[in-house]
Amino acid sequence: MNEAKFRPGERVRVLKAYPPGHIRTPHYIRGCVGEVERICGAFPNPEELAQMRSGLPAQPLYRVRFLQKNVWPDYAGPATDVLEIEIYQHWLEPA
Amino acid sequence: MGGEPGSTVVPDEHDYAEWERRIDAMAVLLWGLKGTKKYFSVDEHRKAIESLPPEVYDSIAYYEKWILALAQCMVGRGVVSSAELAQKMKDVMFKRQHHDMGGLPAGKVEPSEHDYAEWERRVDALSVLLGSKKILTVDERRRAIESLPPEAYDQMSYYERWTSALAQTLIQRGVITTEELARKMHERS
């Protein structure tokens, strides 16, 4: 498996990229900055599995926490509201 | 689209740009037509163009369709991965795929439920069984759903989409052929 690059608590940015294929990083979160909540483990890359390939080596998967106000410019709720999403390592860079 | 109404043919032409000529050249090379290794066929390339959602198909130019389809074929065949392309193409936005709907405006959530029909439960059962026998993956089935034209995606029910995805994936995997399915559906109808 690929080595885990990020640790819980670390600030990360989601790549602002829009490649073709089966992608599990939602459009709305690309380019956003959040904090690693936990490392979920490493799993075969779904983008590759969707193309009938093995998806190996397994890729680290993180739960990343974002403040809603940093995701939606017009977010109407309290500043403490958060959105937590699972994102694969290759979609993250240090923030 | 043969036979459908359309407006007057506008006889425009343009001088081919270098990037457009390069697309033609890359396609020919990747199709294996110049004694080069064949990575995918002309038919796969055409199928990728045909699978573009209608509003994308109608709003982008000829060579934009070709390069988009080329990228999809290359990802499909493992010539490049989505991840590699993402790294190369950072910071240039493209529209969301139709199923990727988080954050879009929408109406009130109707608290609807329905009793699952036997055929719907069987679709779930088939999907689980085929997955556990490693004949296909949920990821392939999801991708098949995501490839549905937006209108179809919106109008089909949940289990209709999953049935369609099961068929597409089984055909893609070569477990069944289009012909076998057509024949069986005809026999049983």
Place this chain on the structure above:
Amino acid sequence: MSDEQGKYRPLSYFQLMEISLRELLVEKGILTNEQVDAEVENMRSRTPERGAKVVAHAWVDPAYRKRLLENGTKACEELGLDVPALKLVAVENTPQTHNAIVCTLCSCYPRMLLGIPPDWYKSRNYRSRMVREPRKVLDEMGLKLSPGVQIRVHDSTADMRYLVLPMRPAGTEGWSEERLASLVSRDCMIGVAVPKGPAD
């Protein structure tokens, strides 16, 4: 062709496709009808009561609750629940925090524990709006939260599946686990509702 209720109704294109796919798979020796029937029965046996059992046990046993929050899958297996391939993350409601689950990209849901998700969970409206205006959606669905409560929305985008561990209602001291479990609906475990106790 008759459907399960014995009424004659023409088969839809997709019902026909399901039958055809299944028959082809059986003819090719890939599956048997017995396997399909057995899996349908397996799936029928997975109901939200299984999740309610986990929640009730966590309410009465603080050490179990801690284990549940650390490793949801192992905690289910501890109670004898068969949850193949499930990677469960339990998220806990507190007086300061409310959790809610959505899958914006499709319909990911802890099926191996709770069974089939409701139609509304898979709907365009829920999937689109829940990440962006959760308070409004919850309010429309009958759950009003004060601005002092933080909302954590979990978008189930990859391999994990989520179970909301609601707060135990007041006035339930000394109740049996079975009685406590009866307060925990499927909607509480998705996070669009909270259990109602005797005082509510």
